[in-house]
Amino acid sequence: MTYLPAVATFSAVTADPAPQAWADLAQLLGPGEFADMFGCTATPPPDWEPVFTLEGRQMIWARSSVSDHSGDGTGVVELGADDVSEMRELVAQTRPGPFWPRTRELGCYLGIRENGRLVAMAGERLRPPGWTEISAVCTAPEARGRGHAARVVTALVAGITARGERPFLHVAEKNTGAIALYERLGFQTRKHVTFRGFRTP
Template identity: 40%
Template sequence: MSDLHLLDNIIWNTLSGTQAGFAAGTAQARRYARGFSPIAGFAEAESPDFDALAPFCAAGERLYCDRWSGKAPPGWQIDAESTMFKMVWDAPIPAHDPASDAVPLRPEHAAQALTLAAQTQPGPFGLRTPELGDYFGYFDGERLVAMAGERFQAGTLREISGVCTHPDFQGRGMARRLMLKLVRREMLRGEQPFLHVMRANVHARALYQRMGFRDYLETVVRVVSLR
């Protein structure tokens, strides 16, 4: 039986399941612990219980969440809103590892990964985010210039995330090779690769479609903070 339905509320299914040890919260609302990606999920995604989440948040702390619309609940504000696509791999397993020369990222690379993410904005990212899965990168000397890794996990679903390349090194296919490396590794483990991409990122979405990903669902995504 397919686990694709878990994508409908993937944040909650991740934070209350396989990655519960990286999260804080209750039976109604959970978030990644501080230091990881600033993301929150709810048992009822379309009617979230922000009162349950509030004790685990600091005033002004910005958190990403999805699947709900309407006014901000009392004591909270909506700082940003858009939509994003959840895309799933829908092609054969890559025949070979196209990034066999990529370097596995270790704890000593965490600060460089955070710096690269800050420069390129691939999505919510924290110093400890690479602990959530396998991360690989390319270096120019001692400097990390491209990376991709794994974040959400629920059932057989495994997310490819943190995909980015320093502007000085774009156009060389580094990120694409890293992604295909992860796709192959996940499929060999019996997992279903998926990813998120913002609606406005038309170029990236078109690239992912050419690679073998297809749209599964478009959802609202918001950044919220406790006043």
């Protein structure tokens, strides 16, 4: 299973997959394409080239209500199709994780502008039933430490919890600043995960 490549490169096989499952995924993706296997523990066949391994953690929203210490959402705007090139520029500058030309279509993306320029954003990505993942959390270097990320993430949490779902997110283990921010906002670590990426034969 995978997404349209412009939306996401996340790919999955069943637990304990048969060799045919890897062959089917390779055919779906095409030769020499990237498969982001997230926390998949199964090992692909030897002709799949390992691209990266990254230690991270999954954090889940652990509060019963959204606290107001992160502000009231002032300045937070919804980002649309016309904002995608600016969103991609911000992602290229801050590298919060994968964000493709059509990733925005997976959910609600919110941002903050300073003098008209997009300086912070975050949005919704994976949607397992009852849950929504917050991702692409980033703030331009010159606009950091002003509570922008806190404000955008809190606004997303408010929207997700209002529809009866629970927010979660993924963060690299070495990103201690972001982990501290998420803990302060009300997220707790659920489990440690190893993200793996492979290239198809």
